[in-house]
Amino acid sequence: MNRILLVEDHERLARLICKGLLGAGIAVDVIGRIDAAWAAIQQLPYQAVILDRGLPDGDGLILLRRLRTAGIGLPCLVLTARDALHDRVEGLDAGADDYLPKPFAMDEMIARAKALLRRPVIQRSLDPSYGDLTLRVDAGVLWRGGNSVALSPTEAQVMLLLMRNHDEVVRRTALEAAAWGLSEAVTPNALDVALHRIRRKLLTIGARHKIVNVRGHGYALRENDVAQ
Known part of the structure; x- marks a missing residue:
């Protein structure tokens, strides 16, 4: 089963997203902080990450830039209430593959998540x-x-x-x-x-x-x- 990391600190929204993804046959782990998400990505072979920007320990783009600097091309969908043009450009420039402003339709989010899973993950070899x-x-x-x-x-x-x-x-x-x-x-x-x-x-x-x-x-x- 494909597994996505959801980096979202809003508990109710995280539960709704998890329910939607699980219903679509996608396993999901939820983490609400940047450092914990970075540690999880080092441990688990995720196929994609869904990332909120407004996290308790900073802008989620900090995590995204850290991934790209490390050469980890994990497909990333940014979910955020920041939907101004310059916010979307900033997210894409940081290495996001897709950007979905809140509020959003669950069906659209699931469709975008599935699209992410069809993209290859460019990172260290999976066959060590x-x-x-x-x-x-x-x-x-x-x-x-x-x-x-x-x-x-x-x-x-x-x-x-x-x-x-x-x-x-x-x-x-x-x-x-x-x-x-x-x-x-x-x-x-x-x-x-x-x-x-x-x-x-x-x-x-x-x-x-x-x-x-x-x-x-x-x-x-x-x-x-x-x-x-």
Whole structure:
């Protein structure tokens, strides 16, 4: 399922937008602050962002400029009550793909969101490699040389975050968010089950890597000195 990040601090409006997007088969996470939205984009593979300008910690265009400066071409629809010509020009100049002034018709917003999802996301590779491991995210396949193993969508997202941050400790909450999103309730042992399955699959393809539990901090993907 496509997943959009909605950066909107107005709770009632955010609920209405979420209801509309979910009804159209689009998953959505809601965040109301710029820094938290930036952190979420680093953790989760969103296909688009819907961005309000009037946020508690500043103009939403701050986040948009930060994304574009970092080379992240995540498609962006700006929703705002600022509908003057110079406001729209400012948003587009900051890197917005579309601009919809408030108030708006929900059907139009959904149609514009779907249009965003048809655009390619130009950013870092979605198929990371680490050592002799390569992850094909869309196919859900982990490769080592000529050996491969299938991963579930949840396992693929966990492995994606670990590979992008290889040798670094990734917090448990970040892995849960990557696998299940920010809106879904996660059972206490769901991540443990996913990690157990990934570890077994790494052994299956003879990988020289292991997922290490750094007690009290999180997990890290590291390469062994000797192949198993």
